[in-house]
Amino acid sequence: MFAILTTLTLVTVCLVVVTVLPMTRITHWFVRDMDFPRFQIAVVAIVLMVAQSVVLDAHHPLRWLLAGVTLICLAVQLWWILPYTRLWKKEVKTASESDPSQQLTILTSNVLTPNRNAEALIDLVHTHKPDIVVTLESDQWWQDQLAVLETELAYSVKCPLDNLYGMHLYSRLPFDEEEVAFLVEDDVPSIHLRLQLRTGDNVRMHFIHPAPPSPTENTSSSERDSELVIVAKSVAETTEPVVVTGDLNDVAWSATTRLFRKISGLLDPRIGRGMFNTFHADYFFLRWPLDHLFHSDHFTLKSIQRLPSIGSDHFPLLTTLVFTPINGADQVGLACEADDKALAQAIADDQQVEKHDVPLH
The missing domain is CATH 3.60.10.10 (Endonuclease/exonuclease/phosphatase)
Structure with missing residues (x-):
């Protein structure tokens, strides 16, 4: 169980890093390229939350801490990508003219x-x-x-x-x-x-x-x-x-x-x-x-x-x-x-x- 907890903790820490770094004004390519896979990172966050819920004991304090941090990271990623889904209001009207x-x-x-x-x-x-x-x-x-x-x-x-x-x-x-x-x-x-x-x-x-x-x-x-x-x-x-x-x-x-x-x-x-x-x-x-x-x-x-x-x-x-x-x-x-x-x-x-x-x- 210790090995599993350590692994989930390390993955959560990596998730925090790739979520927080792009929010800075650092222009190095390694940081700026983290802007790209936000959808993929969001998917990883969802899978990680499931793993935290299934694997870790519900009474273990780290479970709720890790799950809370992961949820925040997921929310940040969704804030960026949700406008590019049909869940968001259209910014540009659909044309009614056919000329x-x-x-x-x-x-x-x-x-x-x-x-x-x-x-x-x-x-x-x-x-x-x-x-x-x-x-x-x-x-x-x-x-x-x-x-x-x-x-x-x-x-x-x-x-x-x-x-x-x-x-x-x-x-x-x-x-x-x-x-x-x-x-x-x-x-x-x-x-x-x-x-x-x-x-x-x-x-x-x-x-x-x-x-x-x-x-x-x-x-x-x-x-x-x-x-x-x-x-x-x-x-x-x-x-x-x-x-x-x-x-x-x-x-x-x-x-x-x-x-x-x-x-x-x-x-x-x-x-x-x-x-x-x-x-x-x-x-x-x-x-x-x-x-x-x-x-x-x-x-x-x-x-x-x-x-x-x-x-x-x-x-x-x-x-x-x-x-x-x-x-x-x-x-x-x-x-x-x-x-x-x-x-x-x-x-x-x-x-x-x-x-x-x-x-x-």
């Missing part, structure tokens, strides 16, 4: 550079006929393969790179003021443009893919966080319709993504609808939402769905927005407090970047 001229369909796909199954992505484009296709991690080989899309998607921006940060955009709709920018790191691009909808209205669009905190890339999240912050600060000051999409290398429920939503004022259509886990495509038990789409209250949502695998480690994400400025005007996201603004500024200052670095500012 095709008001719709904007975007397919976001991290293709994984060494993946050579371009035909699978091309088939998805032909099937779903999105207005915009944005690819991440696309190099020159992918650019050559995707050239067939240009008969349907005549407008494009191309930035082929072989460093896992290439980016391509193909559009059925015209745009101007397009610019490829390197906001924080010299080899990590983003695409910015002003798109014209079929209604004649313009939408400010930002396609981003900041580098993740990891032992093989950036040892801290500072670069990723600062890119998200300056884009958020930039769009916060505009009254134009806005869409931001891409692989943020951050989960939807992290403190950094929440800060992005607070500062930008943009809405997350997944709130109240589901997690839409796009990574990792090969491991069902290790999946979380890394590919994102945020938008201003000018839009409501017709649909959002994860598409089948194309051989990448990411699933593509397909989202159809409807331009309904009047109906969407009362949609409310996260409130931004003075402390949030101060934190955002500190993050930007750390990398010596600012909102004016973002095109279309």
Whole structure:
């Protein structure tokens, strides 16, 4: 019994560590990566509570202490992830309008550079006929393969790179003021443009893919966080319709993504609808939402769905927005407090970047 008690105690201590550490402002990759598996940690907490209840004597004082600590950890994890379930109120309204001229369909796909199954992505484009296709991690080989899309998607921006940060955009709709920018790191691009909808209205669009905190890339999240912050600060000051999409290398429920939503004022259509886990495509038990789409209250949502695998480690994400400025005007996201603004500024200052670095500012 002593060995079992010791084991359950050690597991509970580990649960406390992985729950508390992400609540700090430590930017080291090891800490920030604990933001990712909150659902998996919640499952572990539930299993641990069951084990504590079944194995330990009901009269043992440690049983109730361990169970109480585990319950608190579970509650913390659920606080972060429950908004991304159907138990939560939707942040973005479901569109009631069906006029095709008001719709904007975007397919976001991290293709994984060494993946050579371009035909699978091309088939998805032909099937779903999105207005915009944005690819991440696309190099020159992918650019050559995707050239067939240009008969349907005549407008494009191309930035082929072989460093896992290439980016391509193909559009059925015209745009101007397009610019490829390197906001924080010299080899990590983003695409910015002003798109014209079929209604004649313009939408400010930002396609981003900041580098993740990891032992093989950036040892801290500072670069990723600062890119998200300056884009958020930039769009916060505009009254134009806005869409931001891409692989943020951050989960939807992290403190950094929440800060992005607070500062930008943009809405997350997944709130109240589901997690839409796009990574990792090969491991069902290790999946979380890394590919994102945020938008201003000018839009409501017709649909959002994860598409089948194309051989990448990411699933593509397909989202159809409807331009309904009047109906969407009362949609409310996260409130931004003075402390949030101060934190955002500190993050930007750390990398010596600012909102004016973002095109279309």
